[in-house]
Amino acid sequence: MPAEHPAPGLFIVGIGPGRTEYLTVRAAHAIARAEYVIGNDSYLDSIGSLLEGKQVIRSSMGKEVERAKTAIELAQSHTVAMVSGGDAGVYGMAGIVLEVLEHSGAEIPVEIVPGVTAANAAASLVGSPLSGDFAVISLSDLLTPLEVIEKRLDAAFSVGIPVVLYNPRSHGRPHNFALAIEHARKYYPPTVPVAIVKNALREGQADPVIVTLGEIEHVMDDVDMHTTVIIGGSESRIWRMGNNVKGIITPRGYHRKYVY
Structure with missing residues (x-):
């Protein structure tokens, strides 16, 4: 039987300090399930070993709104992981992604995965x-x-x-x-x-x-x-x-x- 295609949706993943040993099991699982992984260059570089076979979309500081829009658009037909340093809900990407999602009117599954804060x-x-x-x-x-x-x-x-x-x-x-x-x-x-x-x-x-x-x-x-x-x-x-x-x-x- 062919492998089951991941269901569309969005993970907003806190990757903690960045070293993979401080990544939660759930965070690693979310990244593994994702077809697309989106994030700031420095965050993506810190989890490079987990990105093999992924469509990786890199962004820079100051592009958070654009990053959020891209993630929401892709998550309507793909499984997407938006990565954020520390905990995504503490000075991270969760807030702006949810604000943009609310404004867009789109309805997609969202899971916020916590991480170790600074x-x-x-x-x-x-x-x-x-x-x-x-x-x-x-x-x-x-x-x-x-x-x-x-x-x-x-x-x-x-x-x-x-x-x-x-x-x-x-x-x-x-x-x-x-x-x-x-x-x-x-x-x-x-x-x-x-x-x-x-x-x-x-x-x-x-x-x-x-x-x-x-x-x-x-x-x-x-x-x-x-x-x-x-x-x-x-x-x-x-x-x-x-x-x-x-x-x-x-x-x-x-x-x-x-x-x-």
Whole structure:
């Protein structure tokens, strides 16, 4: 009997950090089923071993709307996987694809496949900084006005939770990260720990750097668009093993209920 032809439809796949060992089984399955795989060049390059025999459509940053339209058009008669770094629903392609789909009036099966986020990846390398409530805020003002970003920073820091900063510093907006640090210092003492994690769980991963909020200027130049910054909360502390700094611990509250 001939092989069954895949049913038309669209997978929006979070591929995590990009290394295949951090891809979920469901994500790998969705890509394997797809006839067409669409994505940004860098994301496609990271999963090149999974693309053999696929029709691959490459796109560049800034072409997200066009990418979404292409995926929706193809998915009406083919199985399509739209790949997105991290989790497709967290600063990824899921939102714009669903908006374009809604606007188009087309009716196609859609499955959003979750992936490991940059926050999860970075946190795993520096202990347990996100044990309880935390916030994730992008410092990119390409789609969100800077004044809105500043209000969100104030809201998050004012309640004492850890804050993960995405897109912290680029050549086009080198001052947004310093501005975020100013907002953090309005609410947090200089002893609050900060993790600087570049290329978390990706090729080119650098050793994470742990500093305090009061020392951040010493590593400011190391922060770029490949960096995830975790600013600890009011209860976060530096985690040491012997005399060695290993990362950050944010207690969840067990110490208030149990003896250990």
